[in-house]
Amino acid sequence: MVATVRMPRHVFYGKDSFKRVGEETALLGKKALIISDKIMEQLGYVTECKTYLEGANVDHVTYLDIDSEPTDQYVNASLHLLQNEACDVVIALGGGSCIDTAKAVVVLATNGGDISDYMNGKTIAKKKALPLLAVPTTAGTGSEATDVTVITNTTNDVKMMIKQPAFMPEVAIVDPVLTVSSPRGITAATGIDALTHAIEAYISRKAQPFTDTLALSAIQLIVENIRESYYNGENLEARGKMAYGAMLAGAAFSNSSVCLVHGMSRPIGALFHVPHGISNAMLLPAVLEFSQATCTNRLAHIGRLLFSDVADLNDEAVAVRVVDEIKQLCLDLKIPNLKGWGIDQQAFDLVLEKMAQDALTSGSPANNPRVPTEAEIVGLYKTCYDYQFLPQRTASR
Ligand code: NAD
Numbered sequence: 062m063v064a065t066v067r068m069p070r071h072v073f074y075g076k077d078s079f080k081r082v083g084e085e086t087a088l089l090g091k092k093a094l095i096i097s098d099k100i101m102e103q104l105g106y107v108t109e110c111k112t113y114l115e116g117a118n119v120d121h122v123t124y125l126d127i128d129s130e131p132t133d134q135y136v137n138a139s140l141h142l143l144q145n146e147a148c149d150v151v152i153a154l155g156g157g158s159c160i161d162t163a164k165a166v167v168v169l170a171t172n173g174g175d176i177s178d179y180m181n182g183k184t185i186a187k188k189k190a191l192p193l194l195a196v197p198t199t200a201g202t203g204s205e206a207t208d209v210t211v212i213t214n215t216t217n218d219v220k221m222m223i224k225q226p227a228f229m230p231e232v233a234i235v236d237p238v239l240t241v242s243s244p245r246g247i248t249a250a251t252g253i254d255a256l257t258h259a260i261e262a263y264i265s266r267k268a269q270p271f272t273d274t275l276a277l278s279a280i281q282l283i284v285e286n287i288r289e290s291y292y293n294g295e296n297l298e299a300r301g302k303m304a305y306g307a308m309l310a311g312a313a314f315s316n317s318s319v320c321l322v323h324g325m326s327r328p329i330g331a332l333f334h335v336p337h338g339i340s341n342a343m344l345l346p347a348v349l350e351f352s353q354a355t356c357t358n359r360l361a362h363i364g365r366l367l368f369s370d371v372a373d374l375n376d377e378a379v380a381v382r383v384v385d386e387i388k389q390l391c392l393d394l395k396i397p398n399l400k401g402w403g404i405d406q407q408a409f410d411l412v413l414e415k416m417a418q419d420a421l422t423s424g425s426p427a428n429n430p431r432v433p434t435e436a437e438i439v440g441l442y443k444t445c446y447d448y449q450f451l452p453q454r455t456a457s458r
Protein backbone atom coordinates (compact mmCIF):
# COMPACT_ATOMS: atom_id res chain seq x y z
CA MET A 62 0.00 0.00 0.00
CA VAL A 63 1.21 3.52 -0.82
CA ALA A 64 0.13 5.88 1.95
CA THR A 65 -0.48 9.54 1.11
CA VAL A 66 0.11 12.51 3.40
CA ARG A 67 -1.33 15.95 2.70
CA MET A 68 -0.74 18.93 4.96
CA PRO A 69 -0.94 22.73 4.61
CA ARG A 70 2.13 24.11 2.83
CA HIS A 71 3.09 26.17 5.89
CA VAL A 72 2.07 25.76 9.52
CA PHE A 73 2.78 28.43 12.13
CA TYR A 74 1.81 27.56 15.68
CA GLY A 75 2.32 28.79 19.18
CA LYS A 76 1.64 31.96 21.15
CA ASP A 77 1.66 35.12 18.97
CA SER A 78 1.76 33.24 15.66
CA PHE A 79 -1.33 35.29 14.67
CA LYS A 80 1.00 38.28 14.33
CA ARG A 81 2.42 36.59 11.21
CA VAL A 82 -0.86 36.83 9.31
CA GLY A 83 -0.04 40.15 7.61
CA GLU A 84 3.36 39.22 6.20
CA GLU A 85 2.20 35.72 5.18
CA THR A 86 -0.85 37.12 3.39
CA ALA A 87 1.32 39.67 1.58
CA LEU A 88 3.28 36.77 0.07
CA LEU A 89 0.10 35.32 -1.42
CA GLY A 90 -2.04 38.21 -2.65
CA LYS A 91 -2.84 41.89 -2.72
CA LYS A 92 -6.42 42.05 -1.49
CA ALA A 93 -7.74 39.73 1.21
CA LEU A 94 -11.28 38.65 2.01
CA ILE A 95 -11.51 37.98 5.76
CA ILE A 96 -14.23 35.40 6.44
CA SER A 97 -15.17 35.56 10.10
CA ASP A 98 -18.16 36.16 12.37
CA LYS A 99 -19.60 38.81 14.63
CA ILE A 100 -18.29 37.18 17.81
CA MET A 101 -14.75 37.37 16.42
CA GLU A 102 -15.41 41.02 15.64
CA GLN A 103 -16.70 41.69 19.19
CA LEU A 104 -13.63 39.98 20.65
CA GLY A 105 -11.40 42.35 18.66
CA TYR A 106 -9.81 39.59 16.57
CA VAL A 107 -11.03 41.00 13.25
CA THR A 108 -9.63 44.45 14.04
CA GLU A 109 -6.35 42.85 15.10
CA CYS A 110 -6.22 40.94 11.82
CA LYS A 111 -6.85 44.13 9.83
CA THR A 112 -4.05 45.88 11.72
CA TYR A 113 -1.59 43.15 10.77
CA LEU A 114 -2.75 43.28 7.14
CA GLU A 115 -2.41 47.05 6.98
CA GLY A 116 1.07 46.75 8.47
CA ALA A 117 1.95 44.55 5.50
CA ASN A 118 0.17 46.80 2.94
CA VAL A 119 -2.54 44.25 2.16
CA ASP A 120 -5.94 45.66 1.23
CA HIS A 121 -8.95 43.84 2.78
CA VAL A 122 -12.73 43.40 2.96
CA THR A 123 -14.68 41.38 5.53
CA TYR A 124 -17.59 38.94 5.49
CA LEU A 125 -18.90 38.49 9.03
CA ASP A 126 -22.26 36.82 8.57
CA ILE A 127 -21.30 33.24 9.48
CA ASP A 128 -23.64 32.10 12.23
CA SER A 129 -22.55 28.70 13.48
CA GLU A 130 -22.71 25.64 11.18
CA PRO A 131 -22.05 26.86 7.61
CA THR A 132 -24.54 26.54 4.78
CA ASP A 133 -24.33 26.90 1.01
CA GLN A 134 -25.95 30.33 1.47
CA TYR A 135 -22.95 31.68 3.42
CA VAL A 136 -20.67 30.22 0.77
CA ASN A 137 -22.55 31.90 -2.08
CA ALA A 138 -22.76 35.27 -0.30
CA SER A 139 -19.06 35.39 0.57
CA LEU A 140 -18.06 34.16 -2.90
CA HIS A 141 -20.14 36.97 -4.39
CA LEU A 142 -18.31 39.49 -2.19
CA LEU A 143 -14.92 38.04 -3.15
CA GLN A 144 -15.73 38.35 -6.86
CA ASN A 145 -17.22 41.86 -6.60
CA GLU A 146 -14.21 43.08 -4.65
CA ALA A 147 -11.66 41.22 -6.81
CA CYS A 148 -9.96 39.62 -3.79
CA ASP A 149 -7.08 37.27 -4.58
CA VAL A 150 -6.46 35.72 -1.15
CA VAL A 151 -8.74 34.62 1.71
CA ILE A 152 -8.23 34.57 5.49
CA ALA A 153 -10.55 32.40 7.59
CA LEU A 154 -10.61 33.67 11.16
CA GLY A 155 -12.81 31.70 13.54
CA GLY A 156 -13.96 28.20 14.31
CA GLY A 157 -14.50 25.40 11.82
CA SER A 158 -17.60 27.15 10.47
CA CYS A 159 -15.60 30.12 9.18
CA ILE A 160 -12.75 27.94 7.92
CA ASP A 161 -15.06 25.54 6.07
CA THR A 162 -16.95 28.39 4.41
CA ALA A 163 -13.65 29.89 3.28
CA LYS A 164 -12.45 26.55 1.89
CA ALA A 165 -15.54 26.29 -0.27
CA VAL A 166 -15.11 29.89 -1.45
CA VAL A 167 -11.47 29.51 -2.53
CA VAL A 168 -12.25 26.34 -4.49
CA LEU A 169 -15.38 27.72 -6.18
CA ALA A 170 -13.56 30.97 -7.04
CA THR A 171 -11.27 29.13 -9.46
CA ASN A 172 -13.20 25.95 -10.29
CA GLY A 173 -16.76 27.29 -10.54
CA GLY A 174 -20.07 25.49 -9.99
CA ASP A 175 -22.07 25.01 -6.80
CA ILE A 176 -20.53 23.50 -3.67
CA SER A 177 -23.00 20.57 -3.84
CA ASP A 178 -21.42 19.57 -7.19
CA TYR A 179 -18.32 18.48 -5.27
CA MET A 180 -20.13 16.09 -2.91
CA ASN A 181 -19.01 12.44 -3.23
CA GLY A 182 -16.49 13.42 -5.91
CA LYS A 183 -19.14 14.17 -8.57
CA THR A 184 -16.95 17.11 -9.58
CA ILE A 185 -13.24 17.13 -8.77
CA ALA A 186 -11.58 20.52 -8.30
CA LYS A 187 -8.69 20.36 -10.78
CA LYS A 188 -7.63 24.00 -10.73
CA LYS A 189 -5.58 25.34 -7.84
CA ALA A 190 -7.79 27.11 -5.32
CA LEU A 191 -7.15 30.72 -4.32
CA PRO A 192 -4.70 30.81 -1.41
CA LEU A 193 -6.33 30.36 2.00
CA LEU A 194 -4.82 31.19 5.39
CA ALA A 195 -6.76 29.38 8.11
CA VAL A 196 -6.61 30.89 11.62
CA PRO A 197 -8.62 28.71 14.04
CA THR A 198 -10.05 30.20 17.23
CA THR A 199 -11.40 26.89 18.54
CA ALA A 200 -9.28 23.89 19.52
CA GLY A 201 -11.57 21.49 17.79
CA THR A 202 -12.14 20.77 14.14
CA GLY A 203 -8.52 20.83 13.00
CA SER A 204 -9.97 22.16 9.74
CA GLU A 205 -6.84 24.28 9.34
CA ALA A 206 -4.97 21.04 8.58
CA THR A 207 -7.59 19.04 6.66
CA ASP A 208 -8.62 18.77 3.02
CA VAL A 209 -12.25 18.57 4.12
CA THR A 210 -15.09 21.05 4.16
CA VAL A 211 -18.49 20.44 5.73
CA ILE A 212 -21.30 22.58 4.32
CA THR A 213 -25.05 22.16 4.82
CA ASN A 214 -27.08 21.92 1.62
CA THR A 215 -30.16 23.99 2.46
CA THR A 216 -32.28 22.41 -0.26
CA ASN A 217 -32.23 18.90 1.28
CA ASP A 218 -30.90 19.49 4.84
CA VAL A 219 -27.85 17.33 4.22
CA LYS A 220 -24.57 18.26 5.88
CA MET A 221 -22.20 17.56 2.99
CA MET A 222 -18.77 16.24 3.91
CA ILE A 223 -16.54 17.06 0.94
CA LYS A 224 -12.96 15.85 0.84
CA GLN A 225 -10.58 16.75 -1.97
CA PRO A 226 -6.95 17.97 -2.04
CA ALA A 227 -7.98 21.45 -3.27
CA PHE A 228 -9.70 22.14 0.08
CA MET A 229 -6.41 22.02 2.01
CA PRO A 230 -5.45 25.51 3.26
CA GLU A 231 -2.19 26.94 1.97
CA VAL A 232 -1.26 28.26 5.44
CA ALA A 233 -2.40 27.33 8.96
CA ILE A 234 -1.78 29.78 11.80
CA VAL A 235 -2.57 28.17 15.15
CA ASP A 236 -2.29 30.69 17.97
CA PRO A 237 -3.69 29.40 21.29
CA VAL A 238 -4.13 32.97 22.56
CA LEU A 239 -7.17 33.18 20.26
CA THR A 240 -8.82 30.23 22.01
CA VAL A 241 -8.64 31.63 25.56
CA SER A 242 -11.91 33.54 25.08
CA SER A 243 -13.75 30.33 24.23
CA PRO A 244 -16.47 29.80 26.87
CA ARG A 245 -16.83 26.46 28.68
CA GLY A 246 -19.58 25.05 26.48
CA ILE A 247 -17.61 25.69 23.29
CA THR A 248 -14.36 24.47 24.88
CA ALA A 249 -16.10 21.19 25.77
CA ALA A 250 -17.83 20.69 22.42
CA THR A 251 -14.81 21.52 20.30
CA GLY A 252 -12.39 19.60 22.51
CA ILE A 253 -14.46 16.42 22.30
CA ASP A 254 -14.73 16.92 18.54
CA ALA A 255 -10.93 16.90 18.38
CA LEU A 256 -10.74 13.81 20.59
CA THR A 257 -13.27 12.05 18.36
CA HIS A 258 -11.16 12.89 15.28
CA ALA A 259 -8.08 11.40 16.88
CA ILE A 260 -9.81 8.23 18.10
CA GLU A 261 -11.62 7.64 14.81
CA ALA A 262 -8.43 8.28 12.79
CA TYR A 263 -6.68 5.67 14.93
CA ILE A 264 -9.33 2.92 14.72
CA SER A 265 -10.24 3.66 11.07
CA ARG A 266 -9.78 1.02 8.39
CA LYS A 267 -7.77 3.73 6.59
CA ALA A 268 -5.31 4.28 9.46
CA GLN A 269 -1.66 4.30 8.40
CA PRO A 270 1.60 4.63 10.39
CA PHE A 271 1.86 8.41 9.89
CA THR A 272 -1.69 9.02 11.07
CA ASP A 273 -1.25 6.60 13.99
CA THR A 274 1.59 8.76 15.30
CA LEU A 275 -0.44 11.96 14.93
CA ALA A 276 -3.58 10.41 16.41
CA LEU A 277 -1.91 8.93 19.50
CA SER A 278 -0.11 12.21 20.26
CA ALA A 279 -3.37 14.09 19.82
CA ILE A 280 -5.32 11.72 22.10
CA GLN A 281 -2.76 12.12 24.87
CA LEU A 282 -2.56 15.92 24.55
CA ILE A 283 -6.34 16.29 24.52
CA VAL A 284 -7.15 13.86 27.36
CA GLU A 285 -4.47 15.47 29.55
CA ASN A 286 -5.54 19.07 28.88
CA ILE A 287 -9.24 19.20 28.08
CA ARG A 288 -10.47 19.40 31.68
CA GLU A 289 -7.94 22.09 32.60
CA SER A 290 -8.94 24.14 29.51
CA TYR A 291 -12.59 23.72 30.49
CA TYR A 292 -12.27 24.59 34.19
CA ASN A 293 -9.40 27.09 33.92
CA GLY A 294 -9.68 28.60 30.45
CA GLU A 295 -7.01 31.22 31.15
CA ASN A 296 -4.34 28.52 31.37
CA LEU A 297 -2.44 29.24 28.16
CA GLU A 298 -0.26 26.16 28.49
CA ALA A 299 -3.30 23.87 28.53
CA ARG A 300 -4.94 25.89 25.73
CA GLY A 301 -1.73 25.61 23.70
CA LYS A 302 -1.65 21.83 24.07
CA MET A 303 -5.32 21.62 23.10
CA ALA A 304 -4.78 23.80 20.00
CA TYR A 305 -1.78 21.71 18.98
CA GLY A 306 -3.60 18.44 19.72
CA ALA A 307 -6.64 19.54 17.70
CA MET A 308 -4.44 20.37 14.71
CA LEU A 309 -2.68 16.99 14.95
CA ALA A 310 -6.07 15.28 15.21
CA GLY A 311 -7.26 17.12 12.10
CA ALA A 312 -4.16 16.11 10.16
CA ALA A 313 -4.63 12.53 11.41
CA PHE A 314 -8.20 12.07 10.23
CA SER A 315 -7.63 14.02 7.01
CA ASN A 316 -4.97 11.47 6.02
CA SER A 317 -6.81 8.50 7.55
CA SER A 318 -10.55 9.10 7.97
CA VAL A 319 -13.33 9.65 10.41
CA CYS A 320 -15.75 6.77 10.96
CA LEU A 321 -19.21 5.97 12.27
CA VAL A 322 -19.47 8.68 14.94
CA HIS A 323 -18.99 11.42 12.37
CA GLY A 324 -21.24 9.69 9.86
CA MET A 325 -24.07 9.63 12.42
CA SER A 326 -23.28 13.04 13.89
CA ARG A 327 -23.71 15.14 10.73
CA PRO A 328 -27.43 14.28 10.22
CA ILE A 329 -28.11 15.26 13.86
CA GLY A 330 -26.42 18.60 13.19
CA ALA A 331 -28.28 19.16 9.95
CA LEU A 332 -31.76 18.31 11.28
CA PHE A 333 -31.62 19.31 14.96
CA HIS A 334 -28.88 21.98 14.88
CA VAL A 335 -26.87 20.36 17.66
CA PRO A 336 -23.30 21.78 17.54
CA HIS A 337 -21.00 19.30 15.87
CA GLY A 338 -18.77 18.54 18.86
CA ILE A 339 -21.74 17.96 21.16
CA SER A 340 -23.41 15.54 18.75
CA ASN A 341 -20.12 13.66 18.43
CA ALA A 342 -19.87 13.41 22.21
CA MET A 343 -23.49 12.20 22.45
CA LEU A 344 -22.60 9.30 20.13
CA LEU A 345 -18.98 8.48 20.94
CA PRO A 346 -19.31 6.08 23.92
CA ALA A 347 -22.19 4.05 22.46
CA VAL A 348 -20.57 3.81 19.03
CA LEU A 349 -17.27 2.71 20.60
CA GLU A 350 -19.17 0.03 22.55
CA PHE A 351 -20.70 -1.11 19.24
CA SER A 352 -17.25 -1.25 17.60
CA GLN A 353 -15.20 -2.41 20.60
CA ALA A 354 -14.86 -6.10 19.76
CA THR A 355 -13.45 -5.27 16.31
CA CYS A 356 -10.81 -2.81 17.55
CA THR A 357 -9.95 -4.10 21.02
CA ASN A 358 -6.22 -4.02 20.39
CA ARG A 359 -6.27 -0.42 19.17
CA LEU A 360 -8.44 0.81 22.06
CA ALA A 361 -6.19 -1.09 24.48
CA HIS A 362 -3.15 0.59 22.96
CA ILE A 363 -4.76 3.98 23.65
CA GLY A 364 -5.50 2.87 27.23
CA ARG A 365 -1.94 1.70 27.85
CA LEU A 366 -0.72 5.12 26.68
CA LEU A 367 -3.12 7.02 28.95
CA PHE A 368 -3.26 5.01 32.16
CA SER A 369 -0.35 3.93 34.33
CA ASP A 370 -2.34 1.30 36.27
CA VAL A 371 -3.47 -1.06 33.50
CA ALA A 372 -0.32 -3.12 32.96
CA ASP A 373 -1.94 -6.21 34.52
CA LEU A 374 -5.23 -5.93 32.65
CA ASN A 375 -6.02 -7.81 29.45
CA ASP A 376 -6.77 -5.87 26.25
CA GLU A 377 -10.55 -6.22 26.61
CA ALA A 378 -10.46 -4.70 30.08
CA VAL A 379 -8.23 -1.81 28.96
CA ALA A 380 -10.56 -1.12 26.01
CA VAL A 381 -13.52 -0.94 28.43
CA ARG A 382 -11.48 1.43 30.60
CA VAL A 383 -10.95 3.76 27.60
CA VAL A 384 -14.68 3.89 26.90
CA ASP A 385 -15.26 4.49 30.62
CA GLU A 386 -12.84 7.41 30.53
CA ILE A 387 -14.80 8.96 27.65
CA LYS A 388 -18.07 8.53 29.54
CA GLN A 389 -16.52 10.19 32.59
CA LEU A 390 -15.26 13.02 30.39
CA CYS A 391 -18.80 13.54 29.03
CA LEU A 392 -20.08 13.71 32.62
CA ASP A 393 -17.32 16.13 33.69
CA LEU A 394 -17.90 18.40 30.69
CA LYS A 395 -21.68 18.28 31.22
CA ILE A 396 -22.51 16.75 27.84
CA PRO A 397 -26.24 15.95 27.65
CA ASN A 398 -27.74 13.05 25.73
CA LEU A 399 -30.09 13.77 22.81
CA LYS A 400 -33.12 13.75 25.07
CA GLY A 401 -31.38 16.04 27.56
CA TRP A 402 -30.57 18.46 24.72
CA GLY A 403 -34.34 18.81 24.26
CA ILE A 404 -34.88 16.86 21.04
CA ASP A 405 -38.48 15.70 20.84
CA GLN A 406 -38.64 11.90 20.67
CA GLN A 407 -41.43 11.80 18.08
CA ALA A 408 -39.59 14.22 15.80
CA PHE A 409 -36.41 12.14 16.27
CA ASP A 410 -38.15 8.83 15.53
CA LEU A 411 -39.68 10.28 12.36
CA VAL A 412 -36.25 10.95 10.79
CA LEU A 413 -34.34 7.89 12.01
CA GLU A 414 -34.26 6.28 8.59
CA LYS A 415 -33.30 9.48 6.77
CA MET A 416 -30.48 10.04 9.26
CA ALA A 417 -29.23 6.45 8.88
CA GLN A 418 -29.33 6.72 5.07
CA ASP A 419 -27.57 10.11 5.09
CA ALA A 420 -24.92 8.69 7.43
CA LEU A 421 -24.28 5.77 5.06
CA THR A 422 -24.25 8.04 1.98
CA SER A 423 -21.49 10.16 3.55
CA GLY A 424 -19.16 7.14 3.33
CA SER A 425 -17.80 7.57 6.88
CA PRO A 426 -19.46 4.43 8.38
CA ALA A 427 -17.66 2.26 5.79
CA ASN A 428 -14.35 3.24 7.45
CA ASN A 429 -15.48 1.99 10.85
CA PRO A 430 -13.80 -1.16 12.17
CA ARG A 431 -17.28 -2.68 12.45
CA VAL A 432 -19.26 -1.61 9.38
CA PRO A 433 -22.91 -1.14 10.35
CA THR A 434 -26.07 -1.90 8.41
CA GLU A 435 -28.76 0.76 8.11
CA ALA A 436 -30.81 -1.06 10.76
CA GLU A 437 -27.84 -1.08 13.15
CA ILE A 438 -27.40 2.68 12.70
CA VAL A 439 -31.10 3.19 13.47
CA GLY A 440 -30.61 1.02 16.58
CA LEU A 441 -27.60 3.11 17.66
CA TYR A 442 -29.54 6.37 17.24
CA LYS A 443 -32.26 4.90 19.48
CA THR A 444 -29.67 3.83 22.07
CA CYS A 445 -28.06 7.27 22.07
CA TYR A 446 -31.35 9.14 22.45
CA ASP A 447 -31.45 8.50 26.20
CA TYR A 448 -27.90 7.15 26.72
CA GLN A 449 -26.53 7.36 30.26
CA PHE A 450 -22.81 8.15 30.45
CA LEU A 451 -22.24 5.75 33.34
CA PRO A 452 -18.75 4.27 33.50
CA GLN A 453 -18.81 0.48 34.03
CA ARG A 454 -15.75 0.38 36.31
CA THR A 455 -16.16 -3.40 36.25
CA ALA A 456 -13.22 -4.23 34.03
CA SER A 457 -12.16 -7.81 34.66
CA ARG A 458 -8.60 -9.06 34.53
P1 NAD B 1 -17.98 27.01 15.16
O1 NAD B 1 -16.99 27.51 14.18
O2 NAD B 1 -19.35 26.72 14.64
O3 NAD B 1 -18.06 28.04 16.36
C1 NAD B 1 -19.01 27.83 17.39
C2 NAD B 1 -19.26 29.14 18.11
O4 NAD B 1 -18.10 29.47 18.86
C3 NAD B 1 -19.49 30.32 17.17
O5 NAD B 1 -20.54 31.10 17.70
C4 NAD B 1 -18.18 31.10 17.23
O6 NAD B 1 -18.34 32.48 17.01
C5 NAD B 1 -17.73 30.82 18.65
N1 NAD B 1 -16.30 30.91 18.87
C6 NAD B 1 -15.33 30.38 18.09
N2 NAD B 1 -14.12 30.66 18.63
C7 NAD B 1 -14.34 31.37 19.74
C8 NAD B 1 -13.50 31.96 20.71
N3 NAD B 1 -12.17 31.84 20.66
N4 NAD B 1 -14.06 32.68 21.71
C9 NAD B 1 -15.41 32.80 21.81
N5 NAD B 1 -16.27 32.26 20.93
C10 NAD B 1 -15.73 31.55 19.91
O7 NAD B 1 -17.45 25.72 15.90
P2 NAD B 1 -16.38 24.63 15.49
O8 NAD B 1 -16.67 23.46 16.32
O9 NAD B 1 -15.02 25.17 15.49
O10 NAD B 1 -16.75 24.27 13.96
C11 NAD B 1 -17.86 23.47 13.68
C12 NAD B 1 -18.00 23.23 12.20
O11 NAD B 1 -16.81 22.64 11.68
C13 NAD B 1 -19.12 22.26 11.90
O12 NAD B 1 -19.84 22.69 10.78
C14 NAD B 1 -18.40 20.97 11.62
O13 NAD B 1 -19.13 20.10 10.80
C15 NAD B 1 -17.16 21.47 10.95
N6 NAD B 1 -16.02 20.55 10.95
C16 NAD B 1 -15.15 20.64 9.92
C17 NAD B 1 -14.04 19.81 9.86
C18 NAD B 1 -13.10 19.91 8.71
O14 NAD B 1 -12.11 19.19 8.66
N7 NAD B 1 -13.35 20.75 7.75
C19 NAD B 1 -13.81 18.89 10.88
C20 NAD B 1 -14.70 18.83 11.93
C21 NAD B 1 -15.80 19.67 11.96
